[in-house]
Amino acid sequence: MVGGGPAGAAAAQRLKAAGADVLVLDKERFPRHKLCAGWITPQVMADLQIEVSAYPHGFLSFRRLHFHIRGPRIAVPCVQHSIRRFEFDAWLLEHSGAEYVQHAVRDIRVVGGDYEIDGRFRCRYLIGAGGTSCPVRRSLFVETLPRTRDLQTATLELEFPCDWRDGDCHLWFFEHGLPGYSWYVPKAEGWLNVGVGGMASRLKRRGENIREHWSHLAAKLQRQFGITVPGHPEGYSYYVRGSGEPMRIGNAFLTGDSAGLATRDLCEGIGPAIRSGQHAAHAIVNGAQFTLDGVTGASLGGGLISRWMDWAFTRGAGMGTRS
Numbered sequence: 001m002v003g004g005g006p007a008g009a010a011a012a013q014r015l016k017a018a019g020a021d022v023l024v025l026d027k028e029r030f031p032r033h034k035l036c037a038g039w040i041t042p043q044v045m046a047d048l049q050i051e052v053s054a055y056p057h058g059f060l061s062f063r064r065l066h067f068h069i070r071g072p073r074i075a076v077p078c079v080q081h082s083i084r085r086f087e088f089d090a091w092l093l094e095h096s097g098a099e100y101v102q103h104a105v106r107d108i109r110v111v112g113g114d115y116e117i118d119g120r121f122r123c124r125y126l127i128g129a130g131g132t133s134c135p136v137r138r139s140l141f142v143e144t145l146p147r148t149r150d151l152q153t154a155t156l157e158l159e160f161p162c163d164w165r166d167g168d169c170h171l172w173f174f175e176h177g178l179p180g181y182s183w184y185v186p187k188a189e190g191w192l193n194v195g196v197g198g199m200a201s202r203l204k205r206r207g208e209n210i211r212e213h214w215s216h217l218a219a220k221l222q223r224q225f226g227i228t229v230p231g232h233p234e235g236y237s238y239y240v241r242g243s244g245e246p247m248r249i250g251n252a253f254l255t256g257d258s259a260g261l262a263t264r265d266l267c268e269g270i271g272p273a274i275r276s277g278q279h280a281a282h283a284i285v286n287g288a289q290f291t292l293d294g295v296t297g298a299s300l301g302g303g304l305i306s307r308w309m310d311w312a313f314t315r316g317a318g319m320g321t322r323s
């Protein structure tokens with residue numbers, strides 16, 4: 001397994017439970033920093049079969065989400081959660097029971113039907129769970145699964161200690177022409193995550209920089225919540241879901257961000273990473289097909305609002321090809 005994030009840890013957990021010999025390679029030492037708002041759905045907890053009471057770190061539940069769409073606010077009653085990725089990912093990986101070695105993977109070769117990694121590790125099955133820059137993708141899938149620039153996101157975010165007063169999650173869509181949204185996600189134990197994300201190619205075509213949108217968000221947080229953002233944000237890029245095939249070549253699989261599986265309406269990536277990791281494990285253990293059936297491409301259910309959000313972000317890029 002290359003990558004010990006949610007996709008890798010979820011696959012490792014299922015493989016270990018089936019008695020497989022599993023090794024997870026990750027370039028980082030855990031707990032590691034991961035840029036992410038850390039919003040998770042109840043489905044994520046259900047897929048991982050985690051009882052909230054068994055999770056040992058900070059965990060906050062929202063009773064409503066506030067969608068601000070170019071001004072008007074819609075408060076949607078729901079149950080959603082927030083975690084800190086720093087804690088969540090390390091716990092998931094440990095919980096998987098798999099052996100983990102800190103190693104930055106560079107070179108992958110097919111040798112006698114096995115995969116040889118950096119001349120040091122050898123395996124029969126290889127799961128790529130290394131995020132956007134996954135070396136499994138780079139080595140084995142680049143030609144058969146090219147990326148569509150129009151599905152690439154650009155993001156900036158900051159997570160910091162904050163004595164927040166408003167414990168709900170807020171999402172502001174399309175403000176100042178952003179082809180995406182900005183967010184305010186409170187976390188347990190006095191943390192707050194704020195950020196902006198949009199479709200990179202559309203920003204580029206308009207000659208805009210995501211940093212301008214960050215400045216708008218920082219001003220709004222000051223105005224609306226009296227919060228001064230303490231420092232500079234960090235950026236990361238990942239892909240929303242496109243045509244998605246083939247995610248398997250021989251005994252090599254792509255999961256999560258390495259496969260570009262974030263939802264097209266809210267750019268949610270944790271749930272799809274976990275499900276795709278579990279599906280890869282299922283395919284290995286049962287000699288079954290690796291499919292994305294049940295790996296959602298739409299956080300809002302795929303109805304009219306989902307489709308409108310998707311269209312407004314991507315203007316239909318790759319439409320008709322996704323499953």
Ligand SMILES: Cc1cc2nc3c(=O)[nH]c(=O)nc-3n(C[C@H](O)[C@H](O)[C@H](O)COP(=O)(O)OP(=O)(O)OC[C@H]3O[C@@H](n4cnc5c(N)ncnc54)[C@H](O)[C@@H]3O)c2cc1C
Pocket residue numbers: 002003004005006007008025026027028032034035036037038039040103104105106129130131132133134135155156157195236237238255256257258262267268269270271273
């Ligand atoms: C700013 C931002 C906010 C987001 N907010 C949300 C949110 O609120 N909710 C949500 O559902 N999704 C969110 N996402 C998306 C979500 O973070 C990702 O989709 C999710 O982390 C994908 O999981 P993964 O396991 O595929 O990859 P990752 O979590 O990226 O894990 C990949 C792992 O591979 C390792 N790796 C990379 N290269 C190598 C190498 N060469 N050798 C060995 N190891 C390697 C990395 O160290 C990393 O640990 C957000 C993303 C960003 C950037």
